[in-house]
Amino acid sequence: xxxxxxxxxTVFTGSANGSVPGYRKAAQEAAAQLAQAGIEIVYGGGRAxxxxxxxxxxxxxxxxxxxxxxxxxxxxEIAHPNLTSLEVVEDMHARKLAMSRKGDxxxxxxxxxxxxxxxxxxWTWQQLGIHAKPVxxxxxxxxxxxxxxxxxxxxxxxFLKPHYRDSLIVESTMPQLLARMANWEQPNVKWAxxx
Numbered sequence: 001x002x003x004x005x006x007x008x009x010t011v012f013t014g015s016a017n018g019s020v021p022g023y024r025k026a027a028q029e030a031a032a033q034l035a036q037a038g039i040e041i042v043y044g045g046g047r048a049x050x051x052x053x054x055x056x057x058x059x060x061x062x063x064x065x066x067x068x069x070x071x072x073x074x075x076x077e078i079a080h081p082n083l084t085s086l087e088v089v090e091d092m093h094a095r096k097l098a099m100s101r102k103g104d105x106x107x108x109x110x111x112x113x114x115x116x117x118x119x120x121x122x123w124t125w126q127q128l129g130i131h132a133k134p135v136x137x138x139x140x141x142x143x144x145x146x147x148x149x150x151x152x153x154x155x156x157x158x159f160l161k162p163h164y165r166d167s168l169i170v171e172s173t174m175p176q177l178l179a180r181m182a183n184w185e186q187p188n189v190k191w192a193x194x195x
Contacts, residue, residue, distance in 0.1 A: 009034060010042040010103025012118040014111030015049040023110045026140040028057035030174035035063025042102040045069035047080040050109055055080050068098045105134040105181055110143040127164050129189035134181045136169035163187050
């Protein structure tokens with residue numbers, strides 16, 4: 001079973017709102033639910049798009065939100081001004097490392113290529129045993145269905161073992177996602193004899 005207390009969740013999401021109004025509303029609801037559950041949010045520190053919506057909703061619900069942002073983006077004045085804390089780092093690599101260390105679990109909300117890049121890194125690190133934390137997709141309005149089809153294609157093609165797909169939590173609401181995280185079990189580490 002997952003041995004890590006779930007006090008902070010690292011959220012990956014877009015700096016745009018997306019073309020469907022439901023993305024923003026559902027992201028706000030999910031962030032508020034995290035705050036109401038006493039779970040702090042770690043995220044990329046931005047004020048725009050779903051990133052800003054997540055931070056605002058969690059803060060409005062009495063939650064704590066911690067941002068991590070490279071100095072170049074802070075200098076461009078896209079950092080959220082009202083966070084619980086903002087860690088300014090040197091570059092994107094340092095940002096991802098800090099976000100991975102600060103969270104007890106990872107959740108990808110809808111987003112673009114940056115969200116995908118962050119998601120795949122922590123999911124790969126889980127498979128390699130670099131961390132033993134749950135990784136999840138918040139599948140708002142079926143946003144991640146295409147990605148899940150591609151992942152299933154990796155299994156069919158022999159590039160991904162089914163138990164890694166099984167370890168990935170996919171839910172459409174935050175309460176369902178948190179319930180799955182409570183019962184999450186770490187998969188066998190890649191390259192170990194049992195994997």
